[in-house]
Amino acid sequence: MTEKDLWDEIPYMGYIALGRRGMEKIELTQCFIPGCENKNIEKLKPIKKEETEDEVKLVQTYSIHCEECNKTFKLSFETLKKVARKKKRSIDENNEDQNEILSMGLIYVFDDNGKKMHLGFF
Numbered sequence: 001m002t003e004k005d006l007w008d009e010i011p012y013m014g015y016i017a018l019g020r021r022g023m024e025k026i027e028l029t030q031c032f033i034p035g036c037e038n039k040n041i042e043k044l045k046p047i048k049k050e051e052t053e054d055e056v057k058l059v060q061t062y063s064i065h066c067e068e069c070n071k072t073f074k075l076s077f078e079t080l081k082k083v084a085r086k087k088k089r090s091i092d093e094n095n096e097d098q099n100e101i102l103s104m105g106l107i108y109v110f111d112d113n114g115k116k117m118h119l120g121f122f
């Protein structure tokens with residue numbers, strides 16, 4: 001698989017929860033190594049995709065090499081299964097927003113030391 005193909009499947013945008021103020025969009029086409037401000041997708045090369053799936057969740061992790069700081073970080077997308085259905089009954093059937101949030105996945109970032117950080121939602 002070439003790096004171009006990988007950027008085709010990685011979401012370009014995610015959402016960060018701002019507490020009571022709702023959600024804010026965040027671009028995922030940027031370097032997440034602390035101190036590096038590279039937002040040029042041409043200098044961000046996905047080098048590897050790992051995928052694991054079990055009964056609880058599907059995890060898709062992409063290793064991305066930044067040509068600006070010369071380090072590699074990982075973007076990890078966790079899609080939780082069953083979550084949306086379980087909670088649906090207790091909330092208003094017409095509440096579209098709530099349903100949307102419950103069906104979202106979680107985005108994690110691993111820095112070059114492998115430290116895991118919750119970034120947002122997709």
Ligand SMILES: [Zn+2]
Pocket residue numbers: 031032033036037038066067068069070071
């Ligand atoms: Zn960088």
